[in-house]
Every structure is written in structure tokens, then in C-alpha cells.
Amino acid sequence: MTRRIRFNAFDMSCVVHQSPGLWRHPEDRSRDFTDLRYWTDLAQLLEKGNFDGIFLADVLGLYDLYGASPDAALSAGVQVPVTDPLPLVSAMAAVTEHLGFGLTTGTAFEHPFPFARRISTLDHLTNGRLGWNVVTGYLPSAAENTQSRSQLDTFDHDARYDHADEYLEVLYKLWEGSWEDDAVLADPVSGVYTDPAKVHPINHTGTHYTVPGIHVSAPSPQRTPVIFQAGASSRGSTFAATHAEAIFVAAPTQEKLAGVVATLTQKLEEAGRSRSDVVIYALLTVITDATEEKAQAKAADYRSYIDHEGSLALISGWMGVDFSSFDLDDPVAGIESNAIQSAVAAFQRSSGDEGREWTVRELAEFGGIGGLGPVLVGSGESVADQLEEWVDATGVDGFNLAYAVTPGTFRDVIDHVVPVLQARGEYPTSYSPGTLREKLFDADAHVPDNHPAARFTPTGVHA
Template identity: 50%
Template sequence: MPREILFNAFAMNTAGHLSPGQWRNPRDRSGAYNRLRTWTDLAVTLERGLFDGLFIADVIGVYDVYGSGPAGALRNAAQLPINDPMMLVSAMAHVTQHLGFGVTANLTWTSPFLLARAFSTLDHLTEGRIGWNIVTGYLDSGARAHGLNGLIAHDDRYAMAEEYMEVCYKLWEGSWEDGAAVRDPATGVFADPARVHTIKHEGKHYRLDAIHSCEPSPQRTPLLYQAGTSAAGRGFAARHAECVFVSGPNAEVIQRRTQELRAAVAEAGRDPADLKVFSLLTVVVAGTHTEAEDRHAEALRYASPEGSLTLMAGWTGLDLSGYALDQEIRYIEKEGYRTMLENITRADPDRAWTVRDVAEHCAVGAIGPVVVGDAKGAADAVEDWMERTGVDGLNLAYAVLPETFEAIADHLVPELQRRGRYKDAYTSGTMRAKLYGRDRLQAPHPAAGFRAG
């Protein structure tokens, strides 16, 4: 029996997200990212297409490596300006019934107490349709915005994240017992004090003496996403994540990363089936193959090469403005950055890649592959990708907003349904229940060990 394919839409509360320059495209609405109607309309479209979730990326800081300043990001709307993704969720939840929301939140710059309260609030308001994409940050500009000279060392951030998760689990799972909010009008008691517990934590990085502000929400702990594929990131995901987002230039790279993640989950004592892997893909689909090619070509005409290089410079730490556009990548010898650049060039290893080629390759959908075709061709490509990578689902980036997602709902989804590869209707329940058949985390996940009562 073929596996059912999971779909997340991949977006950001900014203009263009992974396709800088598209705000100039008259068919694109991403420039209206700061209008609520943009997001509520998108949510309705995604629910019509039976998308499992909307995965909202975020970044703290600006991409200021390119040209040693923010000018490239500002000129090209390369994830700047950017608004808080949390603020979007309640409105989108109000106009939908089933769509889940995976929201990126940086634990390095937010206290565990406030983050736990925010996600509990959203879990209540969405009736259990919220997930947290756990990140520790990667931009020095974000650290400087918080009074530091630069980022805390990579592995040190993950060590802090381990303790951070413990504090959050204690608040979400251990402060209130189920049924503590008795709501008894006869006695006048709203919450039973004997069933609400103070959390005391004394650790290396965090101290806490408090009760959680929120009564137990449908999921208690939100569905947990993570996106790190470093050794430290894989270890963290193995212990905590329920869904992992991976990206890469080809199926071989994604397959290897997926296998490594599942092996790490098993080594951590969890069932590998309790991890869903989503990979980055952009699908430009239309009624005919020619129409799809025309839409892709149009998106490329509006793409911003400088915007692409601005993003790439932020992701690699290498100021690509200092190299000629026709300089071959293999001659850039600055150690520590070649691996990220090679992550792109592996898409065509026999080609002599230049800086210009990198800019054009990342113009639509960033470093992920792009599928262009009619419904049959796109479905063939998606099925082939799923089989060769072994992933559970796709984080679908857009070329043009909301057109990319409307076309997927109108063309790709019905074709996959005809093939038995995509659901015909939502199941009821929380975001976790839709994926795993249960509302709450269970042992051996560490969160379950902190549950009160």
C-alpha cells in the first residue's frame, strides 16, 4: 500500500521568503505580508487543498553578511522587513477547522516561561493545532540585537536548548494536573490549588520558581518540529522532535539525512515511526506543461540575483559580494564555507559552477529542487522524490504567493488523490492526533516523564 504524502506550506511573515524579488511580480501578493487578509485567504486556500499544516519560518536578525551590511537585504526584501509569525495564527485558525500551524520560535532569545505561555495560549485558541519549530539561531546580527558581540557557540546553544526543553516540559506537563480547572460554580472554585504545582528549577542556564500561567491545553506540549542536521542537531532531534525539516539539492542527500535521523531516533530509545521527515520542494504546476513552464519562466524574470546571494551569504557566513559573478565556486578557498556551497553544487556535480550560477539556482525556492509540470508530470516527480528520499512529506515553498499553493490545491492534490497518495478528507482532532493518533506525548519521549498526576 503506498504511503500517504503529507503536505506543509512553507512561508514566512515577509515578502518573498525563499524567492526574493517576486514582490515585483504583478501576480504575487507576498509584498502584502503585513495585511491580515493575505494570511487568512492563504489559510482558507490551504485547507481547501487539505494541507496538513502551514510551516511558518522566522529569523531573528538581518542578513548583513553580503556587502558587510543590510543594504542587500533591504533593497531586495531578502527576509527583511519581517514580522512576528506568532501574531498570524489566531486569525488563520479562526477561518479554518483543521489546518495545523508550525511556528518557528527562537529559544535563545525568549525566556522559557514566556514561550511556554505563548504556545499554551495558541494551543487553546487553535484547539490543539499548534506546533513549535525549535531553533537556536544562526545570525550574528540577532545576537548583537540582544546585546552580545556574536552568537553563542553552536554546540553550547544546543546544550542550553536541552535545559530549556526540560523547563518547558515541566511547565506544560507538570504544573497543572488534568482536571485542575474544576470550574465549579457551586463552590465558587475555578481551579483546585491542590492540583496546581509550583515548578522549581535550578540549572546551569535557567532558574525558575513559578506555576505555569495556563491550564492544560489540548496537546499540553505543542507538536515539536526541528530543523538541525548537524551532529548536535540530529542528537537534539532524536530526543525531542516529532517532525524534522530537511533541505538539500538532490534525493541522495535527503535520503542519507533521513536515514541518519531515523537511526539517531532509534539510538535514543524512541520508535523511528514517531518521527515524520519533511523535505523542501517547490512545485510550479498548472493545467498544461507549457503553462507551468511559462509561470516558472515568469518567476525567474522577476527573481533577484542579489537577493539570492544575500540569503546565501547569511546562510554560509561568506560575503559573496566580494567575488566576481563569473568566478567559479571551486576557486573560493575560504575554509569553513565550502561545504554549504557544495551542498548546492551537488545538484549538478559535473558543472563548473560560478557565483552567478548559484544566484540563479537559488532564485526560486532557494536550495531545494523545483518541479515544473502539469498535474500528471508534477505528481510523477513528487512520487519519485518521495520514493527516492524516504521522507514522509514535503515542505512546499512558493514561487508566487498565493498562486503556487492555489495551483497545488487545484491540480496536484486531485491527481495525487486519484493515485491514492493523498487524503480525501481531514481526520478530526489535534495536530498531533492527525499525525500520530494521540493528543499528548507519550513515553519514552522525555516530556511524558514530567506530567503531573
């Protein structure tokens, strides 16, 4: 069976997403993130390369654990300033036909009722090309600015997922259960636009929310957007196995990554789902050029721009640890985290690194380009070989591609790597028709019967 390798672009509406210091490179355009043309140009480039989509990360807080201050993050431009990614989707959708959009928002910071309308709106405007990346929030500064004192008392890693379970239940009831497919009549003869008998209140009463009424938007092409998730801790992977259709994972070695995929596969089975019900993308950065020599020179050039303090500010936020209190040669050992627990685990006793602990210095250098995923360097042929090896060794379906410089990193992949994979029959030369869910799974536009959202469809829906 021929491999199928998928690409997704990983970006964020800020100047430093995953590669601190690279904004200073003369070929980088990340400083144009407030210019809508940057995003529309990027969307058209990615569609030219037959990318599944663009995944827009987001945070609603500062990376202020490093040195117990936001100064390092502010100085380095580490995910601050940052703007709302939602308005970008409409603009990018207007200039593309097939590209999917993975939108990140947190369940801790907005009531599900208005959020349901915003997502339905975007799914309508994109003709069903929307995915939602469900995050529970890991930055304490975001919680401090958006939550009550009683909510702050429960800002615990696992409690955030308990809250998110109910958040999604409310959304599923609104998206799937409130309106029947044929509720909208739009009949000029009778004068009836919507049949009231086919619109239902959801009558939700739970631990965190009471939502009695109807969804105020008519069903969008997918109803529930494709659910994206990136949780890889024990609780996070259980949540992902229950809800996610696309899962983003990150690990520095093939062995670590294979372990994450194996755990997710087992948890999918426990949730009554199968491995084929999800697409797993691994975080990875590609630095490539026409020849091996040019690619290696380009990588060396990029690494000369790394801001190591900015890297540690970013990693401190991800891991929930103040790395300013460590010596650079200290091992990354014995750390307990209330932030992204999988990020900590990935860099503790990496067996792919012969069992020794990573040091803080190595962590800062590794995370300086592309965050906590590996960086592949080489010609198009060499990178294609390496991608094949990662797929075969780990079981991932594709890659969530971060960038060193933007849009140059993405353009290089499209120019040098995509044609090689296409020639090998491992990468698409065109898009499948339909919504994002249809493109990813060659299936119906709506959630499958074994997805938890399907439990809330009333009689007559999806008939």
C-alpha cells in the same frame, strides 16, 4: 502499501521569503503580508487543499553578511521588513477548522517562562492545532541586538543547541509537569476554581535558567505543542532526533536528501525513538499548470524575475559566508560555517551533480526560487510522478512547499497536483479529527511515552 504524500505550506510574514525578486511579479501578493486578510484567505485556501498546515518561518535579525552590510537585503526586501508571526495564528485559526500551524521562534531571544504562556495560549485558541518550530538562531545581528556581551561570547553553533536543550527542559516541566489534568474544578458550588494540591512548582535550577514556580496557564489541548525542528548538522540532527516530531530538511538532490533521512533515522534509534515517531518534510517548490508547455513557460517567466544579489544576500546569511567576496565562477568549496552547517554541506561536492562543486553563480540561480530546495516543473501528472520519485528515493514523508508567487503557487498545486495524487490514493480527501498531533500520527493528543517531555508528567497527568 500505498504511498502517503503530505504537504505543508512554507511562508513568512515578509515580502521576500525564499524567492528574491518575485515580489515584483504582477501575480504575487506577498506585499500584502501586513494585511490580515492575506493570511486568512491563504489559510482557507490551504485547508481546501487538505494541507497538513502552514509553517511560518521567522528571523529576528538582518541578512547583513553579504558585503558586510544590510544594504542588499534591505534593497531586495530579503526577509526584511518582517513582522511577528504569532498574532497571525489566531486569525488563521478563526477561519479554519483543521489546518495546523507551525510557528517559528528562537530559543536564544526570549526567556522560556513567558514563552510557555504564549504557546499555551495559542494551543488553546487553535483547539490544539499548534506546532512550534524550535530554532536556536543563526544570524549574528539578532544575537547582537538581544543578548548580553557574555552571551555573545558563546554564540557558537553547538553551544546554541546545548542552551536549547535546557530551554526545552524548562518548557516541558511547565507544560507537562506543573498542572494535573483535573486541577481545574470550576465548581460554582464550592467556589473552587483550581485545586491547589494539583498544581506544582517546577523547581528548575540549571546552567542558564532558574525557574522555581508554576506554569501560569492551565493545560492546553496538547500541553506540549507538536515540536518541529530543522537542524540537519551533526549536532542539529541529534537535537532533532531527541525532541522533534516533525522535521524539515533541505537538499538540492535526491541522494543528498536520502543521506539526511538516513542520518536522522539512525539518530532517532540512538535516542530511543523510531522513524515512525516523526514526520519528515523536504523543502521543495512546485511550478505547475494544466499542461507541460504552460508549466515550463510559467517557470521561465518566474525565473526572469530572480534578484541574484538578493539571492546571494539570503544564502550568505544561511551559510554564514559573505558571497560578495567571491567571484561568481568560484566553487562553493572549503567553507566552514557557524550558521546553518547543513546548508553548506548540501552544496559541497553534490554527488548528484557528478561530483563537481557548485559555483557561486549556480548557487545564486538555484536559490532564486524556493531557497535551497529543488524546483519541480510540469503538469499535474508530471509533478505527481516526480513527487512519487522523490518520496521513493529519499524516504521523506512529504514536502514543505515554498512558493514562487503567493498565493498562486499554492493554488496551482491544489488545482493541478492534489487531484492527481488523490485519484492515485496518495493524498487525503479530508482531515482526520482532533489536534495536530492526532492528525499527524493517528495517536493521542499528548506526547508519547518515548518523548523527553513525557518524563516530566506528574502522577495523575494523562491518566
